[in-house]
Amino acid sequence: DSGVTQTPKHLITATGQRVTLRCSPRSGDLSVYWYQQSLDQGLQFLIHYYNGEERAKGNILERFSAQQFPDLHSELNLSSLELGDSALYFCASSVGVGTNTEAFFGQGTRLTVV
Amino acid sequence: GQNIDQPTEMTATEGAIVQINCTYQTSGFNGLFWYQQHAGEAPTFLSYNVLDGLEEKGRFSSFLSRSKGYSYLLLKELQMKDSASYLCAVRGDWGFGNVLHCGSGTQVIVLP
Numbered sequence: 001d002s003g004v005t006q007t008p009k010h011l012i013t014a015t016g017q018r019v020t021l022r023c024s025p026r027s028g029d030l031s032v033y034w035y036q037q038s039l040d041q042g043l044q045f046l047i048h049y050y051n052g053e054e055r056a057k058g059n060i061l062e063r064f065s066a067q068q069f070p071d072l073h074s075e076l077n078l079s080s081l082e083l084g085d086s087a088l089y090f091c092a093s094s095v096g097v098g099t100n101t102e103a104f105f106g107q108g109t110r111l112t113v114v
Numbered sequence: 115g116q117n118i119d120q121p122t123e124m125t126a127t128e129g130a131i132v133q134i135n136c137t138y139q140t141s142g143f144n145g146l147f148w149y150q151q152h153a154g155e156a157p158t159f160l161s162y163n164v165l166d167g168l169e170e171k172g173r174f175s176s177f178l179s180r181s182k183g184y185s186y187l188l189l190k191e192l193q194m195k196d197s198a199s200y201l202c203a204v205r206g207d208w209g210f211g212n213v214l215h216c217g218s219g220t221q222v223i224v225l226p
Contacts, residue, residue, distance in 0.1 A: 002159070043157070045216070104159055
């Protein structure tokens, strides 16, 4: 158990819908990263938050947004869902941004868009 | 992953040794990670290198050369359960902030 918690584990929804994925980082970790992993693909970086502030954006679609709350949990919002959004969504947390610290992944949310 | 290169697949027999190489190009380097990922599961942390040299953890060792932008993960005494994808991830400045960027993974197949 990495200490990073993601909910839900599985999500099935229809095209055009909106979903929210939740990530609770390890206790004491201020950084949260979100990644998308499509079938047989690598982990694509989406967005990074540190202590409530957005720090970096990767290949994140405009239909996707995220935020980190004062209690440091983060949510990834996916709207106007398309079939191609079906993927595993992982979050990872670490203590800092550029400090010499390890980063751990949650178990992921498997999103299926039908 | 962009600017992180690792082989797509490697095959070895049980009990053997396999070395997975990873090269990267980034500025603001701040650590290199290796993760093991079984299909459909979360990446599991294996090792972390921020200084040059070799880090050994049981059957797994990881090496880093920052000047060469190079790392390898060495898996010794391979077991069937080691069949998985191994991700090389680098924390650095990839042009959109200092983030943890992942390679596409190396699928290791262990044969009996």
